[in-house]
Amino acid sequence: MPQVEAGNTAHLVKHAITLLMHGTVSDWNKHFSVRDFNATIPEKSKDAMFMDFEYRERWKFYHCVNQRFIGNKPIDYLEFGVAGGDSLRSWLRLNTHATSRFYGFDSFRGLPEDWLTDSPKGAFDQQGRLPQFEDDRVSIIDGLFQETVDAFSRAFTPRNRLVIHMDADLYSSTLYCLMHLDRHIRPGTIIFFDEFTARDCTDEYAALRDYCTACYRDYTVIASRPDFVKLALEIVR
């Protein structure tokens, strides 16, 4: 017994010193992601269009990308994280092509995990109520991504250029969707991120990085806010 206690104490002291000197595993993850982000994103954004805008004016950003890179041609728009439907409504107004298709995915039960201090598990909960869209180009896929996206992706046949809008905030949700859409992602696919740098780049950015690593994908940033929080990229490989 005394030996075990002594061993435990030594272990605890060593652990405390490691924490003081180096921080927690979460600190390491954040440190790594920020360094990786800084080494990657400015370089990939050399030719990007930069524009500054407030959150409530996100539609202006979508408008510019739609005009400049999509040209109001028909798209297959897939949005992950619909909540009350604001960003999906913006896209319906912006891309008016009759053969565009719009798919919105959400559980309408809010975030499945804690995220930011002011956005815990359940944030953005719509009590399961689906937003209404008076536009027959829209389909809503109701449920946890982990229960809906795989079946959707297997059955889906793209008809138009793919535009993916990731607005689900979490690493798990973002990575899950990207991995399950990989069979449809091509050079030319556009992907928007709404909270690209959140939690020290450990959510959407880290999910994109891990997806690209696992699926041998590469991209160039086509448009961004100067702080890189909201960003659009085009897949090049």
Ligand SMILES: C[S@@+](CC[C@H](N)C(=O)[O-])C[C@H]1O[C@@H](n2cnc3c(N)ncnc32)[C@H](O)[C@@H]1O
């Ligand atoms: C920031 S809100 C979306 C905001 C919306 N795009 C807008 O314009 O108002 C994030 C949404 O992602 C959804 N979400 C996140 N992870 C999910 C998952 N794994 N499955 C289903 N829905 C998820 C939440 O329910 C929440 O409604």
